[in-house]
Structure formats: C-alpha cells, structure tokens
Amino acid sequence: MGSDEGSEVWRVPLGTLPVTFSYSEALGAGLSEWQLYRLRDQGLIVSVGRGLYRRHSAALVDIDLIELARRAPSGTLCLTTALARHGLTDEIPARIDVALPRGRHRPATTxxxxxxxxxxxxxxxxxxxxxxxPETSIGLYGPERSIIDAIRLRHHEGSDLAYAALRRWLRRPEASPSKLLMIAREFPRAERPLREALEILL
Known part of the structure; x- marks a missing residue:
C-alpha cells in the first residue's frame, strides 16, 4: 500500500462526525467505505453494533446503552433495569429491559x-x-413509574421484585405515597394492589 493511500486516512473528516456515528453518516461526511474500514482496522474507531461506530478516543461509556439510544430513540429503560438504576433492587438483569410504544418496530441490536x-x-x-x-441520552422511567410498572406486571416479572422495590423506596426521605398513588390512577391494574400494599407497609 502506497504512502499516499495511507496518509489519506489521516485526512478523513472524523471531526465533522458525532462521537458515535452510523455507516451512512460516515459516507455522508465524505468518508469512503475503504477509509472507514481502515480507521477501524487501525483502532481509531471501534464498532458498537452493526453499522455503528465510535471514536476510540471517546470517553468510556456503556456501549450497550449507546447502541440502544441510536437504534431505538423512543426506547425507555424500564422494570428491573430501571429499578436497578434507581437503587431499588439488587437484581442485575441479564438483559436490558427496554419499553417501546405498542406498535413500534423492535430494532435489531447487538x-x-x-x-x-x-x-x-x-x-x-x-x-x-x-x-x-455528552451527545447521547436514553429514556428512563423514574422510580415511581418503575414501581408501578413492576406492580402491574408482577405476574410476569415477579411480585417479590415489585414489593421489595416499594419497601426500599418508602424508606427514602423524598418518597411521597400520595404522588405515587396519583400516578397510579393512570394505571388501573396497578392502583388497587398498590393501595393494598401501602396500607400494609405504612
């Protein structure tokens, strides 16, 4: 490979791309397919999913969340994953729980x-x-909504998860049962069991 071809790689417009970028974004910025793969082979960029890349020099982050934020912009971390983020469960799910609006297509992810x-x-x-x-965020349900979802889906997710999270949340000084019940009114399947649980725990 000639020196001119090698030096071309160093002149590619990486600076015009976001820290995490897609194959099509790279081509749109002027990178050729050869340049893109050469950058990857040289370790200047890393693959974070099919057709999705990130600069090697970027800060260390949760690559799985980066991919999910790009693949499913409307997605929201929910249930056990969200409860763990809020410190309301010690469970570490093997898979990331992500909600989508019903009817939305499920993207393919690594x-x-x-x-x-x-x-x-x-x-x-x-x-x-x-x-x-700094460039990417993903949806996350707050602690109250996460508890309500765990309760209304307790037959699928397990009642221990829901009620243990509720007990832990109630010990927090900022916990507001009235706020929790107000949100629960929007979810009929959760409101009654939540009221019954609060009557026992409070």
Missing amino acids: APVSWHWFDPKTYGIGRTELPVD
Missing part, C-alpha cells in the same frame, strides 16, 4: 435486550432522560 410494549397513551408518564455521553 446488546442483549428484553423488549416490552407499553400503551402509547401512558408511555410518556414518568419518563425522564438518562445522559449516556
């Missing part, structure tokens, strides 16, 4: 994911954003 489809009418309730890096 990251291990358990997909869940939630009602679009209530999908945004309690949804926040979790920054993954």
Whole structure:
C-alpha cells in the first residue's frame, strides 16, 4: 500500500462526525467505505453494533446503552433495569429491559435486550432522560413509574421484585405515597394492589 493511500486516512473528516456515528453518516461526511474500514482496522474507531461506530478516543461509556439510544430513540429503560438504576433492587438483569410504544418496530441490536410494549397513551408518564455521553441520552422511567410498572406486571416479572422495590423506596426521605398513588390512577391494574400494599407497609 502506497504512502499516499495511507496518509489519506489521516485526512478523513472524523471531526465533522458525532462521537458515535452510523455507516451512512460516515459516507455522508465524505468518508469512503475503504477509509472507514481502515480507521477501524487501525483502532481509531471501534464498532458498537452493526453499522455503528465510535471514536476510540471517546470517553468510556456503556456501549450497550449507546447502541440502544441510536437504534431505538423512543426506547425507555424500564422494570428491573430501571429499578436497578434507581437503587431499588439488587437484581442485575441479564438483559436490558427496554419499553417501546405498542406498535413500534423492535430494532435489531447487538446488546442483549428484553423488549416490552407499553400503551402509547401512558408511555410518556414518568419518563425522564438518562445522559449516556455528552451527545447521547436514553429514556428512563423514574422510580415511581418503575414501581408501578413492576406492580402491574408482577405476574410476569415477579411480585417479590415489585414489593421489595416499594419497601426500599418508602424508606427514602423524598418518597411521597400520595404522588405515587396519583400516578397510579393512570394505571388501573396497578392502583388497587398498590393501595393494598401501602396500607400494609405504612
């Protein structure tokens, strides 16, 4: 390989691309397919999923969350994954729990994911954003919504997960049972068992 061809790689416009970028974004910025693969082979970029790359010099982050944020921009971390993020369970799920609005297509990912489809009418309730890096964030349900989802889906997720999370949350000074019940009114399958649990625990 000639020196001109090798030096061409160093002049590619990586600086015009986001820290994490897709194959099509790279081509759109002026990179050729050969340049892209040469950058990868030289270790200047790393693959974080099929057709998705990240600069090697970028800060260390959770690559799985980066991929999910790019593949499923409307996705939201939920259930056990969200409860673990909020310190409400010691369980470490083998797969990342991600909710999508019902009817939304499930993307193919390298990251291990358990997909869940939630009602679009209530999908945004309690949804926040979790920054993954300065350019990327992913949806995350807050602690109250995560508890409610665990209770309403307790027959699938296990009642121990739901009620242990509720007990741990109630010990926090910022816990507001009235706020929790107000949110639960939007989820009829959760409101009654939540009220019964609170009557026992409070």
